Amino acid sequence: xxxxxxxxxxxxxxxxxxxxxxxxxxxxxxxxxxxxxxxxxxxxxxxxxxxxxxxxxxxxxxxxxxxxxxxxxxxxxxxxxxxxxxxxxxxxxxxxxxxxxxxxxxxxxxxxxxxxxxxxxxxxxxxxxxxxxxxxxxxxxxxxxxxxxxxxxxxxxxxxxxxxxxxxxxxxxxxxx
Amino acid sequence: xxxxxxxxxxxxxxxxxxxxxxxxxxxxxxxxxxxxxxxxxxxxxxxxxxxxxxxxxxxxxxxxxxxxxxxxxxxxxxxxxxxxxxx
Numbered sequence: 001x002x003x004x005x006x007x008x009x010x011x012x013x014x015x016x017x018x019x020x021x022x023x024x025x026x027x028x029x030x031x032x033x034x035x036x037x038x039x040x041x042x043x044x045x046x047x048x049x050x051x052x053x054x055x056x057x058x059x060x061x062x063x064x065x066x067x068x069x070x071x072x073x074x075x076x077x078x079x080x081x082x083x084x085x086x087x088x089x090x091x092x093x094x095x096x097x098x099x100x101x102x103x104x105x106x107x108x109x110x111x112x113x114x115x116x117x118x119x120x121x122x123x124x125x126x127x128x129x130x131x132x133x134x135x136x137x138x139x140x141x142x143x144x145x146x147x148x149x150x151x152x153x154x155x156x157x158x159x160x161x162x163x164x165x166x167x168x169x170x171x172x173x174x175x176x177x
Numbered sequence: 178x179x180x181x182x183x184x185x186x187x188x189x190x191x192x193x194x195x196x197x198x199x200x201x202x203x204x205x206x207x208x209x210x211x212x213x214x215x216x217x218x219x220x221x222x223x224x225x226x227x228x229x230x231x232x233x234x235x236x237x238x239x240x241x242x243x244x245x246x247x248x249x250x251x252x253x254x255x256x257x258x259x260x261x262x263x264x
Contacts, residue, residue, distance in 0.1 A: 011263065064217055065195060072199050072213075099248050106209055124208055124224065128249075 009054045013062045016050060023049075025066055075108035146174060183221040189230040191263055192217040194239055197255040204243065204254035207231070234259065 016024070027037040027045070037045075039059050047053050054062070083101035086092060092100075150171055157163035196213040197204060205213065207227070215222040231253060234240040239259030244251045 008263070061217075064219070068196070068213055068216060069199050076200075095247070099245065102203070102248070102250075105203075106206060109209055110212060124211075 008058075009052055010058050010062050010065070012050075012052045013046075013054065013058075014065060020050065021066065021069075024062075025070065028063055072109055075105050078108045079105035150174065184218045184226070186226075186230060186233075188218055189214060189222055189226055190233055193227070193230055193234055193253075194255060194259050194263055197240060197253060198260060201255055201260070204252035206250055206252055210253060 013024075024042070024046075026034075027042050030036055039056055043054060043056065043059055046059075079101040082104045083097050086100055087097055150167075154164075154167060157167055192214045193210065195217060196210060199213075210231070211222070211224060211227050214227060231240070235242065237258075238256055239262055240253050241256055242251050242253055
């Protein structure tokens, strides 16, 4: 970081202690029966509590970040619980447990109301599956073409001992590739 | 026809780093980044734009990738340089 770089107001907010972040979270997400506090009122409250002046857009950006932070923490917690539960089975490797936990994390972290996000992800997965399928198909096609070429070549050189020896060498190299 | 991005490059670049800082050790997959970055930008971030700005952050060594062969998944992870960038 450059020494003369000014610290952004949103970075100051994000770096507040966890207890303060909880207070700010509760302003917008009160307990049942509590009243949600408006951004305008929070903008007045923040300089009084933390000595930071924030614009409306900075505050809005901060709350988007805080909401995401909460969601990822919750997802991490669920993933860890699921991992711990599965870890009771001694036959499951650490790597498999990590992969499983990561899947749980991803599923939990996805915003269930974000239909567009789901569609984009589904398309990504489908595209990736199709790419893998196309690669396999192409690989099988190339292999069969090469084998057909080798068979045709062998018919041509059959009976020529030197050529047959070279052919076998070539075939071994091709199969190893 | 390609869709013109509605969110600035600088913002997407910064939000990628912001999202990855929320999971420093393990990072996030491209799928999850697409959703989180779009959310932090208030929507309007496409897959191609995300990939372009991931590439920028990668070229600047702000982020690194880790590929899990078994799961066939790549995680993007914030680097110390990327971590210090937006403070």
